Amino acid sequence: MHILTIDVEDWYHLIGNRYFSNPDNWYDNESVLLKNLERIIALLEKYNRKATFLVLGWIAEKYPSVIKLLVKNDFEIGSHSYLHRTTRFLNKKSFFADTEKSIKIIEDQSGKKVECYRMPAFSIDRTNKWVYDILADLGIKYDSSLTIANRRNNYVYPYKIKTPNGSFIKELPVSTFRYLWVNFNSGSGYFRMFPLKKITQSLKNENYNLLYFHPRDFDLQTPVSLKVSLLQNLKNRIGLKQSINKFESILNNFEFTDIKEASQKIDWIKADTLKL
Numbered sequence: 001m002h003i004l005t006i007d008v009e010d011w012y013h014l015i016g017n018r019y020f021s022n023p024d025n026w027y028d029n030e031s032v033l034l035k036n037l038e039r040i041i042a043l044l045e046k047y048n049r050k051a052t053f054l055v056l057g058w059i060a061e062k063y064p065s066v067i068k069l070l071v072k073n074d075f076e077i078g079s080h081s082y083l084h085r086t087t088r089f090l091n092k093k094s095f096f097a098d099t100e101k102s103i104k105i106i107e108d109q110s111g112k113k114v115e116c117y118r119m120p121a122f123s124i125d126r127t128n129k130w131v132y133d134i135l136a137d138l139g140i141k142y143d144s145s146l147t148i149a150n151r152r153n154n155y156v157y158p159y160k161i162k163t164p165n166g167s168f169i170k171e172l173p174v175s176t177f178r179y180l181w182v183n184f185n186s187g188s189g190y191f192r193m194f195p196l197k198k199i200t201q202s203l204k205n206e207n208y209n210l211l212y213f214h215p216r217d218f219d220l221q222t223p224v225s226l227k228v229s230l231l232q233n234l235k236n237r238i239g240l241k242q243s244i245n246k247f248e249s250i251l252n253n254f255e256f257t258d259i260k261e262a263s264q265k266i267d268w269i270k271a272d273t274l275k276l
């Protein structure tokens, strides 16, 4: 099973950067989002592949053409929060408000229910399980916010999450890519960094593959910013030259689908329930 997810945010939605953590500083930047989104969509159409687009509510609000483009091409649309804040900066009240706002904007623009969610920076852990109660209350059925890194175990296949209030959410975690005995998250910077051959091997060998990308992962012209450290600028740019060709190659060779369709093929009765 090969599932593709794209976090729809711009190059300046950088987490852990003091300047860009402030949404007031987002407005003055050149946007590279739409042209990159169009390139991704063109390739998905070329190979007839599906993907789930997890859109930042702030982006949907600022650029209504983004949701229009995704609806026109009949892609599944989920939420990646409104302001791209991690759980570190959110309490129950502010998380509810942020998530509700992003879902409302996307639903109003798309005319479709938002059922998928991804937390910025995969920042859910045992200290903030209440996130799942709020997601369930807001109608989220599928979550893709967990990775091997924030579970600290080998759960990198779909499982059910029983929320503290007793609701259920279907979790489709980001899968791992193993290289030199180390597990990395599948997609984005790691996809750009590793050779295509290794990525292809991993996609062939594993039963469950869920990859995540950002539109900026394919843009050689990603702006360099003086507000960002040299290391972060380098991290943002590593492997950009080859990434679009590698992406096209995996789309050509593997049948990628979206979260909803993948979920229909998963035997949820047999799936483990994760104890939070």
Ligand SMILES: [Zn+2]
Pocket (backbone or CB within 6 Å): 007, 009, 013, 080, 084, 120, 121
């Ligand atoms: Zn993000």
